[in-house]
Amino acid sequence: MKNIATFLLTVVLPIVIITIMLRDATKDNTLLDNLREEYAIPHIPSVDHSKHAELQRDFDDPHEITATCISCHTERGSEVLANAHWNWEREAYIEGRGVTYLGKRNLVNNFCTGILSNEATCNRCHIGYGWFDDGFDHNNPYNIDCLICHDNSGLYDKARGMAGYPVPGLDFQTIVQQVGRPEKDNCGYCHFYGGGGNNVKHGDLENALLNASWETDVHMSAEGANLECIDCHKTTNHQMLGRYYGVSSDNTMRATCEECHTSLPHTTKTLNEHAVTVACQTCHIPVYAKVNPTKMHWDWSTATDRIDGEPYEIIDTLGNLLYTSIKGDFHWVQNAIPGYTWFNGTADHHLISDVISENDSIIFINTLFGDAADPGARIYPVKVHTGRQPYDTEYRTIIQAKLWDQQPGMGALWVDLEWEEALAAGMEYIGMPFSGEYDFIDSKMFLMINHMVSPAEQALQCEDCHTRRGGRLTAINDVYIPAQTTNAAIDHFGVIMLLMATAGVVLHALMRFLARKKRTH
Amino acid sequence: MKQMKMVYLYSRYERFWHWTQAFLILFLALTGFEIHGSYRLFGFENAVHLHNNAAYILIVLIIFTIFWHFTTGEWRQYLPTGKNLKAQLDYYITGIFRNAPHPVKKTILSKLNPMQRLVYLGLKIIFIPVMVLSGLAYMLYRYQYDGVIHSSGFNDLYLIASIHTLGAYILLAFVIVHVYLITTGHSLTSNLRAMITGWEALEEETTDKETEQK
Numbered sequence: 001m002k003n004i005a006t007f008l009l010t011v012v013l014p015i016v017i018i019t020i021m022l023r024d025a026t027k028d029n030t031l032l033d034n035l036r037e038e039y040a041i042p043h044i045p046s047v048d049h050s051k052h053a054e055l056q057r058d059f060d061d062p063h064e065i066t067a068t069c070i071s072c073h074t075e076r077g078s079e080v081l082a083n084a085h086w087n088w089e090r091e092a093y094i095e096g097r098g099v100t101y102l103g104k105r106n107l108v109n110n111f112c113t114g115i116l117s118n119e120a121t122c123n124r125c126h127i128g129y130g131w132f133d134d135g136f137d138h139n140n141p142y143n144i145d146c147l148i149c150h151d152n153s154g155l156y157d158k159a160r161g162m163a164g165y166p167v168p169g170l171d172f173q174t175i176v177q178q179v180g181r182p183e184k185d186n187c188g189y190c191h192f193y194g195g196g197g198n199n200v201k202h203g204d205l206e207n208a209l210l211n212a213s214w215e216t217d218v219h220m221s222a223e224g225a226n227l228e229c230i231d232c233h234k235t236t237n238h239q240m241l242g243r244y245y246g247v248s249s250d251n252t253m254r255a256t257c258e259e260c261h262t263s264l265p266h267t268t269k270t271l272n273e274h275a276v277t278v279a280c281q282t283c284h285i286p287v288y289a290k291v292n293p294t295k296m297h298w299d300w301s302t303a304t305d306r307i308d309g310e311p312y313e314i315i316d317t318l319g320n321l322l323y324t325s326i327k328g329d330f331h332w333v334q335n336a337i338p339g340y341t342w343f344n345g346t347a348d349h350h351l352i353s354d355v356i357s358e359n360d361s362i363i364f365i366n367t368l369f370g371d372a373a374d375p376g377a378r379i380y381p382v383k384v385h386t387g388r389q390p391y392d393t394e395y396r397t398i399i400q401a402k403l404w405d406q407q408p409g410m411g412a413l414w415v416d417l418e419w420e421e422a423l424a425a426g427m428e429y430i431g432m433p434f435s436g437e438y439d440f441i442d443s444k445m446f447l448m449i450n451h452m453v454s455p456a457e458q459a460l461q462c463e464d465c466h467t468r469r470g471g472r473l474t475a476i477n478d479v480y481i482p483a484q485t486t487n488a489a490i491d492h493f494g495v496i497m498l499l500m501a502t503a504g505v506v507l508h509a510l511m512r513f514l515a516r517k518k519r520t521h
Numbered sequence: 522m523k524q525m526k527m528v529y530l531y532s533r534y535e536r537f538w539h540w541t542q543a544f545l546i547l548f549l550a551l552t553g554f555e556i557h558g559s560y561r562l563f564g565f566e567n568a569v570h571l572h573n574n575a576a577y578i579l580i581v582l583i584i585f586t587i588f589w590h591f592t593t594g595e596w597r598q599y600l601p602t603g604k605n606l607k608a609q610l611d612y613y614i615t616g617i618f619r620n621a622p623h624p625v626k627k628t629i630l631s632k633l634n635p636m637q638r639l640v641y642l643g644l645k646i647i648f649i650p651v652m653v654l655s656g657l658a659y660m661l662y663r664y665q666y667d668g669v670i671h672s673s674g675f676n677d678l679y680l681i682a683s684i685h686t687l688g689a690y691i692l693l694a695f696v697i698v699h700v701y702l703i704t705t706g707h708s709l710t711s712n713l714r715a716m717i718t719g720w721e722a723l724e725e726e727t728t729d730k731e732t733e734q735k
Contacts, residue, residue: 003718006533011540011717018541018578269665270569276663276670462565468558480678483558483565487683494690501694505701508613515618 029267035260039225043181050177059172062129062165063142068176070141077141079238085127087138088115092249094348095369103247108352108398110365110387110443111195111298117402117429123163125190132163146179149186153178158189161406184210184220187229195295203294203336203383204285204451216290217452232259243345245366245448251345251376255450257281277479279378282340282472283460284453288383289336293320297331299388301440304417311417326414328388338381338449340473344370352432356396356441363391363398365445372478379476381449388442390423394435402426525707525722530632530715535595538586539716545579550693557686576656583649598633599642606635617705627723640695648691655685 049055054072059065070077084090089103108114115122123131128143130136137143145164147156153175159167188207195201199208209220218224219232233242233255241255257265257280264272265280274283288294304325306312311325320332348367356363365387370377390399402425405412411425420436427434465471466483473481531539552572555562563571590596608624613636616624625634633641658681662673675681706712707722715721 006536006719007717009533011536014537014541015544018544018575263670264665264668272665273663273670276672462569463561466556466558466565480682482556482682485679485682486558487679487686490683490687490690494687494693497690497694498697501697505697509701509704511618515620 031262031265036225039227039231045180049179052177055173055176057173059176062145062147062172065172065176066129066142066144066146069146069179076238077144080127080144081139081141083238085238085240086144088126088247090248090250094249095346097348100249102249102349102351106352107247107349108365108400109246110385110389110445111201111295112403113300113389113398114352114400116400117426118404120163120406121161121404124158124160125193126164128164130163130165136163147175148189149182150179151175151186152180152183154185161404181228182230183228187233199289199292200295201385202447202451204288204449206289206292206294208291209451212291214455215458218455219453220451234259245343245347245368246445247349249347249349254345257284275378277372277378279343279380281381281448281450281453282338282379284456285338285381285449285451286454286458286460286464287335287337288381288449288452289334290452291334293318293332293334294336294383295330295385296333296336296383297329297386298327299329299440300390301328301388303328303413304419306417325417336383337472339384339446340379340476341368341382341446342370342372342374342377342476342478343368343380343382343448344374344377346370350398350443352398352400352430354397356391356398358396360441362442362444365443368446372476379473383447383449385445385447386442387445388440390419390438391441392427392433392435393437393439395433397432398441399423399434399438400426400430400432402429525724527720528629528723529719530627530629530721530723531719532593533719534589536716536719538582538589541582542579542586545575545582546692546696548575549579550689550696553685553689557689573660576653576660580653583653598631599638599645601639601642602635604635606639609634609636613702613705627721644692644695648688648695651684652688652692655681655688659685 052072054068059068066077080086084103087103088105089101091099091101094100104115106114106116112118112122119134119136120132127145127148128136129145130143145158145166147166148158148164155171155175157167157170159165188205188210191202191205192198192207192209193200194205199206209217212221214221214223219227225231230240233240235241239253241253241259243250243252243254261280263275265275266272302323305323306325312323313321313325314323316322321330322332323329346369348369350363350365368380368382390401391397392399401413401419401422402411403413403422405415408415410416411418411421413419413422416422419438423438424434424436460472463483465473465481468483468486471481471484473484477485479485549572552563552568552575554560555568556565556572562568605625612621612624615621623634625631627634658673658675659678662675662678662681664671664673703712703716704710706715711721
C-alpha cells in the first residue's frame, strides 16, 4: 500500500503536473480586431463634384475634361507626369547594370511580349489619351486620362485600338459629376485584364475580386475587410505604394502586409519568428487563381497555323482558349499552387538588347534576387509563367513582333498571320537589327503572388512545409527547414547505432536466457 | 555468509528526479523525432510546443538536481574510477552468463558500478549539456523580445540541428541499453523496484566493511 502511494507520488503525480503544464496558452487577437474596427469606417468624400459649376455641361473632347480637372486641381497634372503609371518606366539601379530606365515602355515579357509597335491596342490601358506610337507627348498634362482612375459612375470605358481614348458617345456630363477616389473596378479595369483577358497575367488579380467571397480574398471581400485597392496601395500625390516585378527593379515603395499587420502579427512567437525568412504571402496565399484559371504557359511557336487557309481556335469544355492561330498554344490552371523563391525586393530584367548566350537554352524574362545568405531576402510565392517566344538566331536577341494594326498588309501578326513580316516590322519600329533568321526559345517569368489572401484557418499549416517529403518548400534547399532538411550522415549513423544497441540488448538477453536454462537442467 | 538486508538507497528526491527526467527525455525524443520529420504523431506545431515546454521543465529539473547533488554530496557517486572497470565489463560480457557474482558490491556510499559512474558522468558533463545548449541555441537562434525579432548571432541552424539530432540518437541508444541493464540486478526487477520504492536488498558484508573501517 505504501509502495503504491510512493509510486503515485514520485512517478505519476509529476508526470501529470508536467502534462498539464505542457498544454498551450489561449490566443489573443486584439491587433486584428483593431484593424477591423479602423477599416469599418466608410470614406466620406469632402467634395460633391455634381455641385461644381464647371461640370454642369457636356464635353466633346476628353482632353477638355482633363483641362477642367486641372483648372481646380492645379498641381495634380504635374504629379501624374512624374508618375510610373504615366511614364511606364522608372529610374532604378540594378546590380550589374547600373542606373536603368525600365518599364512597360521598353521591356519584353512572355505574354504578348511587349508594347513596342503595338501601342495603339496595348496602350488602351495607359492612363492617357493617344499614345499611338513613340511620338506621344509625355509632357503634356492634357493628355492625361483622369477618368480611368477617378470615374465612380461605372460608365466610363476606353476604346479598343484607340491608344487610350474613350469609346465614342459616352455621357460625359453624368460621368464627370461622379468622380472620386479610385475603387476596385477603376484599378481592375486594367490590372485584372493584363495579358489580354481576365486573370491571364497575374493569377491573383481578376474581376472575381469585385465581389469576392471571404475564402477568395479576405481583404477585398464584403464579408471581410471590404477594402479598396488604395487602402493598401496607399497613395500620396499620385505616388502609389506597390511594385510589380515584371517591370520594377528596386526595393522601394512596396505595398506590404506589415503596413497594417505589423511585423509581429501572430499570437505565437514562433510564427512571428518565421516572418524573418518567410513572407506573409507564402503561408497566407496557399492557392491563387481561385475563381478563374490563369495562363501558365504561352507557346508562340505554334501560332500562324491554319485549317483550310483559315485561322482557327480550340476551346476546351470549360471555355478556356487552348489554341488560337494568332497567338499559339496556352496552358491554364485554376486553384494554382505557387512556386516559392527567395526575394529581397530587387530584380533584373532580360532587355531586348541583351544577347542570349550560346549556352542558354532558356531565358529569364526577370530575375528575382535573394538567397538564404541575404538577410533582406524572404521566401515568397510566385507564379512561374513559362513561354516560348521568337528570337533572332543570328544576333541572338529576343524579337519584338508587331502584333496589331488597324489594317492588313502592315506586317501585324494578328492581322496577316506572317511571322517573318511581323518580326521584321517590330524590330524595324524599335530600330534594332533583324537578321531574318529566327527560332523560338523557352522563357520563364516570375510574378509575385500578393492578393487572394485566404482566411487564417486556410493558411498553410506547419506540415505543409515541415515534412520530410513533398513539402511546399522542396525547392528551397539553402536553409534548414526542420523535418524537411536532414543531415544524412548523422541520420545513418544514428539509426545504425540504435539498431546495434537494440540488437546487442536482444542478443545479450537471449544468451542470458539460454545460459539460465542450461544451469537449471 | 552473505545475508541480504533491505537498504534505503534512493531518497525521495532522487527518485522524483530520476522518473521525471526519464519521462521528459522519452517525451523529448518522441516529440523531437517528430520535429525531425521521422513520423507524424502530435502534429508538427503541437510537437514543437510540447518539445519546447518539456525542454524548459527539464532545464528547471536539472538546475534543482545540480543543487541536490552538491548539498547532499551525492556528486561523489559519479567520480570515475578505473578500479574494477575491466571486471565490470568482463561481467557483462562473460560472467553474467556463468551466474558469476557482481564484481562490485552496491553500497549506500557507492551505489554505482565503475561503468555506471563513467557513463552517467559522461551524460552529466557532456551529453546532457550538449543537448541543453544546442537545444537552447535551436530555440533561441531567433527570438522575439520587446516587439522586435532578435537574432542570437549564430544563424547556422543546420549545424545546431545536426548536433542536437546526433545527441538525441546517442541518448536514445543509452536509454535502450540502460533499460536493459537494470534487469541485471539480483533479480530481474530488483533495480526497478529500488528506483520506485527507494529500498533495495543489498548484501550484508557492506555494513561489516563500514564497521571495520570505523
